[in-house]
Amino acid sequence: MTIVTPQPIAFIPPGEHAPIKATLFEWRDPATLTPRQWLYGRHLIRRFVSVTVAPGGVGKSSLTICEAVAMASGRSLLSDWVSGPLRVWVLNLEDPRDELERRVTATMLHHRVQPEALDGRLFVDSGRERGLCTATQARDGVTINAPEVAAVIAEIEARHIDVLIVDPFVSSHMVNENDNGAIDLVAKEWGRIAERCGCAIELVHHTRKLGGEEASSESSRGAVALLGAARSARVLNRMGEAQKADAGVSSDPNTYFSIDRDKANLAPPGKRVWRRMVSVDLPNGDSVGVTEAWEWPDDFDGISVADLLAVQIGIRDAWEAGKPPRASNQAKADWAGAVVASVLGLDAVKEKARITRMLKTWVGAGALREVQHEDAKRNKRPCLEVGEWANE
Incomplete structure (x- = not known):
């Protein structure tokens, strides 16, 4: 597939205003319309925000790190389509750098990705070293942190980033996550960044407490405005005991989780896919969880x-x-x-x-x-x- 380099988008900085004008629609030959620029499966697309929602401990950070390595190397490590190689920036706002290095290294070792395959396309940063705050909230309302937004844009443009992964979303702002109006402003600011930079942005988010119920993307913690601003949302769920019995993995020490793309405005909803977390031993003695693809067993496998x-x-x-x-x-x-x-x-x-x-x-x-x-x-x-x- 031919990758089209996005042209700079006219951008109005936060706090500035322009006249509102109605633009007349003009018919164009459909063959001349710019196709959607999917970057990873039918989840990440240039100029749009996507969201991954999951309960704690399922494996969302390991999943997105594996996907980042896949995109940077141009290899389909999890059986997902990759438009690559791409330049990917993982901005993990929770874990320290050494933990991120362990996860990336274990992922590369397990999937046999050589360092030269990345060729300077993977960027990884920790919020422990430099946090991120795109917006604040006070009694008089929400304020977009314009210098912070400008700094993110400048780095994306300087590094020619194709995909930015922000994990977790809640650590990227200081507004009430239950305030729909506030979250709407923050989420749409991320959308403007994606538009301005011609990149795809992935926001990783937690679910609320579910009491044992299976999650959907609408189970995300806080205001639903985040999902409203996203063009694709997927949810991760840990495999239940009954499912383990059906799949015949009840005694398997590895952990399994599903991915459902249950909000897909720009593509048909995808079918449920499964992933497995396996333990990878590093030469330094550490054991690190790594995501790999896993297929639900076919009931008729081996049956003639x-x-x-x-x-x-x-x-x-x-x-x-x-x-x-x-x-x-x-x-x-x-x-x-x-x-x-x-x-x-x-x-x-x-x-x-x-x-x-x-x-x-x-x-x-x-x-x-x-x-x-x-x-x-x-x-x-x-x-x-x-x-x-x-x-x-």
């Missing part, structure tokens, strides 16, 4: 047409033996899933959810069909019988 045929034969034999296989996985005995487990060598208890989904798929495809059958007490029970026989 011959296996389906064997299941159908098992279902037929059960009927002939006078034990019609019950459709419900709540059946105390004679569940059709027990036939599947026996034929395919699966664990009917530990893999109950998987087997249930397999049966549902086969019923939907017509390989099995549900029928009503009278039990010994003349009560009708839903059972499964062979539908259209599998053909190898």
Whole structure:
């Protein structure tokens, strides 16, 4: 893909005003319109603000560091599309520099990214050394810190930054995060910076306390105005115990989390993807968490047409033996899933959810069909019988 260098945008500094004028729309040949400049997947785009929302401890900082290394090296480390290599600035306002160095180094080692692959395109700074305050709030209202904003713009332009990651957003200002009007001003100021500099800006934000519920982007802490100013928002959720059991990773010491892009004004919402945090041992003795891509196991991985045929034969034999296989996985005995487990060598208890989904798929495809059958007490029970026989 050809990367178009953005032209400077007419910019009005904070505090200055210009006359409001109505601009007449003029039709242009659609082929001549400038295409949207996506930089990372369908989440980061030039001249726009994007938001990542997550509960504490899920792995959002490790995720964004891995994505920064991916963009700077031009490599798809997490199976996401990368328009690169890009110049990326990670502005972490919580962690000290040495911790950031450990995380970046561990990420590069784990994903086999050589130092020369970055070629001076990755910039990392800590808020412990130099904080950031784009706005303050007093009784008379919110004030945008114009010198601070100008300093950010100057550095982005001087370094030709394509992507700026601010982690966390709450540490980049000093306004009431529950005040929609105040957060709206701050968030839109970031949008003006993205517009002025022709870069993409990622704001990393925490969720409110959820009480065990799964988060959405609207679960972000404080005012919702931040999401209103973003053109893409995604949410991270730690894998629950039930999901671990379904995925067969309940005994895996690694941690797993999902990513849902549930606000996407400029692209269709994306499907849920999964990531895994793995521990990487550094030569200095430290162990550091690093994000890697992870695919949810396919229920039919390793299952062939011959296996389906064997299941159908098992279902037929059960009927002939006078034990019609019950459709419900709540059946105390004679569940059709027990036939599947026996034929395919699966664990009917530990893999109950998987087997249930397999049966549902086969019923939907017509390989099995549900029928009503009278039990010994003349009560009708839903059972499964062979539908259209599998053909190898």
